[in-house]
Amino acid sequence: MxxxxxxxxxxxxxxxxxxxxxxxxxxxxxxxxxxxxxxxIYAAGDICTASWQPSPMWQQMRLWTQARQMGWYAAKCMAAATLGYSIDMDFSFELFAHVTFFNYKVVLPGKYHTWG
Ligand SMILES: Cc1cc2nc3c(=O)[nH]c(=O)nc-3n(C[C@H](O)[C@H](O)[C@H](O)COP(=O)(O)OP(=O)(O)OC[C@H]3O[C@@H](n4cnc5c(N)ncnc54)[C@H](O)[C@@H]3O)c2cc1C
Structure with a gap:
């Protein structure tokens, strides 16, 4: 369990x-x-609340996978803003996906919860 x-x-x-x-x-x-x-001021991971219109197959959950994706994407956004580049939202926010710890082979793609 x-x-x-x-x-x-x-x-x-x-x-x-x-x-x-x-x-x-x-x-x-x-x-x-x-x-x-x-x-x-940028924020990523557990501390932030995603306040954009999410893709139908993505939701915020405070998990290590999203913290890493958000941190990586936030760094990219900061660099783009500094250089004056325009970038699109990272594809990792298109589809919710999560991998568990401890070598268990469990991958959770899409909205696996009953809510929503
Ligand atoms: C009990 C528990 C079990 C969990 N189990 C899972 C799981 O099985 N799978 C999963 O995917 N996720 C799990 N999570 C969630 C996961 O740990 C978090 O989503 C993830 O660690 C968030 O990463 P983060 O970098 O945003 O924050 P954190 O990992 O919390 O990192 C924040 C860092 O900031 C530091 N910090 C805080 N205040 C300051 C300050 N004032 N100055 C400088 N540094 C500061 C902290 O010491 C910490 O190192 C669990 C969380 C908890 C609490």
Whole structure:
């Protein structure tokens, strides 16, 4: 049996006077380029709330796979913004996919939950 519980975004250390827009689940809202509501501040992983219109086959779940994908994509967005390039959303946000730990051969593609 596998059980899981919620992950809560730990935003407290980053508030200290900063007026971030927050998502309903308490994370820092990010747009489709991982940009928060504050200029030049990006967020990725558990701390952020994806606030773009998601693809029908993707949802945010605070898992290591998404933290890695978001971190990688946020770095790409920061570099693009610095260089003045326009980039499209990364394809990893088209389809939800997750791989478990501990060498178990379990891959979860698409919306495997009953909700939605
Ligand atoms: C008990 C538990 C079980 C989980 N099991 C799974 C699982 O089986 N599979 C799965 O995919 N995901 C699992 N997760 C979720 C997964 O661990 C997270 O989604 C993932 O680690 C998020 O990565 P992150 O880089 O966003 O945040 P984190 O991995 O939390 O990294 C944040 C880092 O920031 C550091 N930090 C915090 N505050 C400060 C500060 N003020 N200054 C500097 N550094 C700071 C922290 O020390 C930490 O190293 C689990 C989470 C928990 C809590």
């Amino acid at each position: 596998v059980g899981a519980t919620e992950v809560t975004p730990n935003i407290e250390p980053f508030l200290c006077g900063n007026n971030f827009d927050l998502g309903e689940d308490g994370g820092l809202k990010v747009d489709d380029h991982m940009h928060t509501s504050l200029s030049d």
